[in-house]
Amino acid sequence: MTELxxxxxxxxNAKEGSPPIPWPEPSWRPGDPLPETAxxxxxxxxxxxxxxxxxxNSQMLPEKR
Incomplete structure (x- = not known):
């Protein structure tokens, strides 16, 4: 949140015409599953x-039985 x-x-507050500052990568939020769990x-x-x-396949194709 702080990065955002x-x-x-x-x-x-950037000067007009300056290159845009990239948005930060999204981070884990409470309520979202942990990456390992997902x-x-x-x-x-x-x-x-x-x-x-x-x-x-085993039910429909005789050679797969």
Whole structure:
């Protein structure tokens, strides 16, 4: 939050015609899942989708049984 306020202050008080100051990278906010938790959930979701795909293939394609 502090970085955002600092950039906003610098942008407002910059001389006209000066190059724009880039916005800071978004940071973690309370209520958002931790990056490690989100990555683990994505991996679990990917594994479930792959298992479902394999199960459907085994049911529909005789050579996959």
């Amino acid at each position: 306020l600092l950039v906003m202050y610098a942008r407002v 990555a683990a959930a994505d991996e679990e979701k990917r594994a479930r989708a792959r298992a479902t795909y394999e199960r459907i």
